[in-house]
Amino acid sequence: MHVHRYERAILGLTALFLAIAGAALAYSVLVEHHRLPGPVERVDPTTVRQVAPFNNPGVTQTGPTTYQVTMLAQTWSFIPQQIEVPRDSTVNFLVTSADVIHGFIIQDTDANLMLIPGQVSSTTVTFHTPGTYLLMCHEYCGAGHQGMFARIVIQ
Numbered sequence: 001m002h003v004h005r006y007e008r009a010i011l012g013l014t015a016l017f018l019a020i021a022g023a024a025l026a027y028s029v030l031v032e033h034h035r036l037p038g039p040v041e042r043v044d045p046t047t048v049r050q051v052a053p054f055n056n057p058g059v060t061q062t063g064p065t066t067y068q069v070t071m072l073a074q075t076w077s078f079i080p081q082q083i084e085v086p087r088d089s090t091v092n093f094l095v096t097s098a099d100v101i102h103g104f105i106i107q108d109t110d111a112n113l114m115l116i117p118g119q120v121s122s123t124t125v126t127f128h129t130p131g132t133y134l135l136m137c138h139e140y141c142g143a144g145h146q147g148m149f150a151r152i153v154i155q
């Protein structure tokens with residue numbers, strides 16, 4: 001079968017780009033250990049406010065420089081609205097939604113979650129630079145969406 005040389009070149013380039021993308025993905029997963037933030041557990045969104053740990057959202061120190069933040073998203077706020085931890089803290093966020101789908105993104109970090117009612121999502125961030133980081137809802141969730149945010153204060 002005759003394949004035109006331009007077509008052969010395009011096929012070769014396509015194979016090369018696929019190989020580069022595959023190698024980048026393998027490097028990311030096997031060497032850098034990057035993972036998609038997955039669901040941690042299931043909860044009933046209608047009763048989540050009464051069930052631990054979401055009946056008492058807030059910050060808990062779990063080690064010399066590690067903290068657990070339990071957070072509830074609802075139309076149109078996060079509970080708690082502000083958390084404060086020292087610089088160089090590693091913070092594990094455990095978050096769920098009590099009503100509709102919300103987003104969770106922290107300015108200047110890799111933290112980016114979908115908050116789906118019934119699902120607990122988790123991500124971990126180490127904050128080295130002092131300052132106030134905005135935590136925003138980035139999934140349209142109704143009339144008050146644009147005002148749905150919280151603050152993370154690193155001291």
Ligand code: CUA
Nearest residue numbers: 137139141145
């Ligand atoms: Cu919550 Cu947008």
